[in-house]
Amino acid sequence: MSLYDRYILPHLIDFACGMGEVMQARAQIVPQAQGRVLEIGIGSGLNLAFYDAQKVSAIVGVDPSADMQKLARERAARIAIPVEMIALELGQIQAAAASFDSLVCTFTLCTIPDAVAALKEMRRVLKPGGRLLFCEHGRAPDAPVLRWQRRLTPYWKPLAGGCHLDRDIPALLEAGGFRIGELQTGYLKGPKPMTYVYRGWAQ
Ligand SMILES: C[S@@+](CC[C@H](N)C(=O)[O-])C[C@H]1O[C@@H](n2cnc3c(N)ncnc32)[C@H](O)[C@@H]1O
Secondary structure, three states: OOHHHHHHHHHHHHHHOOOHHHHHHHHHHHHHOOEEEEEEOOOOOOOHHHOOOOOEEEEEEEOOOHHHHHHHHHHHOOOOOOEEEEOOOHHHOOOOOOOEEEEEEEOOOOOOOOHHHHHHHHHHHEEEEEEEEEEEEOOOOOHHHHHHHHHHHHHHHHHOOOOOOOOOHHHHHHHOOOOEEEEEEEEOOOOHHHHEEEEEEEO
């Protein structure tokens, strides 16, 4: 791992993912979680403050980046819900089938190398009737923006920890075996290739 990936990138991601409208989008999604929650790609823990302690009994946060998790541990210490952090990729954890009531995945499907395999694993560990709550940036509906997303992704990926700008989030969810229950889409403030967001829930 390069010095950039280790020491600079976690702080850049924490800064970019902690900006105003991004935090507002989290505030709409994360409080819907309940019971035992798995957060996939917990990163620096920017969602932690939005969980409702009356509804959530425990959070398990999975993320292969120990450096991101260092920041998440500081945030976990400030909330009233027990948080277990696992420094692995989702596919490497030993979770029993149907062992989580809610899954939370924000700004992570862009980065997981095999997002469909990860979604299939999410489906396996989610209890029947449980929800995957998601907020993800991805493929824009406007052809000129999509062209820029495709042009920029090869340069953006190494700078942004493997992030793809042009992933078709609804198609990935469906390929992973999920049915979308609610979906809101739109641009947040900022450069259009980076800010087209899909949020909602799937089962
Ligand atoms: C852009 S960050 C978003 C972090 C956080 N979810 C948020 O909303 O601020 C993407 C995260 O996905 C994590 N990630 C990458 N591959 C993963 C995998 N296979 N399983 C779980 N997390 C992964 C990265 O380490 C990184 O922390």
